[in-house]
Amino acid sequence: MTLVVQKFGGTSVGDSDRIRTVADHVARTVRRGDSVVVVVSAMGKATDDLIRLAHEVSAVQPPRELDMLLTAGERISMSLLCMALAELGVEAESFTGSQAGIVTDAEHTRAKILEIKPHRLLECLSRGAVPVVAGFQGVSTDSNVTTLGRGGSDTTAVALAAALGAAACEIYTDVSGVFTADPRVVATAHKIPSISFEEMLELSASGGRVLALRSVEFARNYGVPLHVRSSFTWEPGTWVVEEDPEMEQAVVSAISHDASEVKLTLTRVPDHPGVAARIFRAVADRGVNVDMIVQNTSLDGFTDISFTAPKVDLPLAREVTEAVAREVGAGTVSVDTEIGRVSLVGAGMKTHPGVTATMFETLAKLDVNIEMISTSAIRISCVIRADQLEAAVQALHEAFGL
């Protein structure tokens, strides 16, 4: 008997019919002889509705209360799924994050899992019943209800799979797997049958919206094979697994793009040790996620520093950057919202020189100017003009024969 964790996202449990369809799928898995632990998100737009209600009621949302509010969402979807399973003759019990033993730190709205105490889930499994666990939520060490932030339900699923020693963690979503590029941009993009944790990490970090970065990290750290697939088609999706050293790797596995960032530039920054550290410490302390950083060659003891950050963090990023610019005696702060980033990801890149050259040549042919560059062992990212992003993705997809 194999234990699998099946995680269903918001669109997968979006209405009564979808919940019954999910119940049917879980029931089939059980009848096949496998043990299943189910993790669910809140139904479709339920979380958005609750947030809208919170804004209607008050301009102030204490994080503890926001967590209390939002966790109502999974409570509804998980108990409804248990009812649908009961109608199919499958015994199921719902568990809140707290009941499932998901212990977190006390950072409301973005808590980190500290420990899993799954004894109630194990007891439920030992009775042959299906535990249905609320994704996204936990209980803090001081007994308050917490949420795990963006991608929290994926993290719950992977953490439970690790704690329970599950054979796999199936992530059901509204896309049928990981693609060589966004199919809305590249008509010939196709589903990748299998990809390594490292490649998936790079894809998630560079604009791929299929899996949250932290859930992939968790899966890699605990060696939990992930299977990303669609609850609309039920066809096999993409496996995210340990890299097989025996296998020859694709030079480039996928092309991702991201138009959700902005670029901030500080001009005339005094170029001596410790200045850059002060700037990025100040930005980090306010919780702004800096992505790429470029520092110009110094001229007359001054330099320009540019960095990218999420668009949603722009007001905060601008405020803190302007403050620190005054402190260190730098010049002005300028903002560019019309940037886009295109990235190549592939484990085979490590052993194949020339990928960077091909990328740059392809972009040059399109008359695309490269504004910033960042690389890892298995990824190359370029910041370009936002309005050239889609053409760049299409050309690169073809140039690397995907």
Added chain:
Amino acid sequence: MTLVVQKFGGTSVGDSDRIRTVADHVARTVRRGDSVVVVVSAMGKATDDLIRLAHEVSAVQPPRELDMLLTAGERISMSLLCMALAELGVEAESFTGSQAGIVTDAEHTRAKILEIKPHRLLECLSRGAVPVVAGFQGVSTDSNVTTLGRGGSDTTAVALAAALGAAACEIYTDVSGVFTADPRVVATAHKIPSISFEEMLELSASGGRVLALRSVEFARNYGVPLHVRSSFTWEPGTWVVEEDPEMEQAVVSAISHDASEVKLTLTRVPDHPGVAARIFRAVADRGVNVDMIVQNTSLDGFTDISFTAPKVDLPLAREVTEAVAREVGAGTVSVDTEIGRVSLVGAGMKTHPGVTATMFETLAKLDVNIEMISTSAIRISCVIRADQLEAAVQALHEAFGL
């Protein structure tokens, strides 16, 4: 400094505006210098919406999962109220039934409170913050989420008031207090400033919908003064308190009526010891709430037995009664759905003879036939035809000079 428990029902927190109005009232109470513990129900029709969703998803609703589902309702209203209080500068923290220490038995959908462990509420109060507690819900001794059934939020409020030694428990609802009769039936009905626990118990048991019977019982047993009032007008309502033996009591305080019951009659029941016990044990074992019972004078060793029960229990009551009728060798079972009950309640009745006579005379003048009679020391109830119920209430209200 006085501690009060303020309970707000579903209509009182029915939408964003109402929640802000409630927050304003709680803030005023705090600024007056009182300590407040707030208990909230789910918003308006939230519970009905969740039940409808459950029926859409499945024909089977395991009670444990129904409780998990419905408790999402108070979670939403209580966290929203805390946000509205935060905007007014009042520190508040929401607590689920479990977090508030409301320990119940394991009877899902109709759990009974076993114990209150209010240490988290006391800690919150000691910091000068306002605990906002989910009504209607608790946690069972085996750590599952339970609900307290009908009137559960009132029970939560009274139980907390008792456990915390509160000076009073204020029940805010959509009516402005307890009336001498239903104002929709009797135009001259007026609000009663103060009424005894015993009278309120009789009113709740005989059709008054203002307070749930069990919350009044709880308040009486623990001596918690109740103040029933409207969150729409905020004017003083009705106090429900210990009877003052020094005060002269009204002979009749109020007239209640109830058209929510049916009458079942078993004909030709063998009239020997133990038969009635078998019948009503069988009915009770299926959870049917029998109200009034009348047994005819025996004739030839046979008798007829009639009893009333809630209309909602009719299918179950009929099934079990027909089964037990066969077992004891009785005749047929007939059902009368067109009955109504009118009741006089008054603590002064104990010392004033003639109330029954006046009641019967008043009904006789209206040509109303009395089909069943039941009395307590401070109540007289008569079952009559449903279509004569309103006229009977109006005539009695006038006859007793209310």
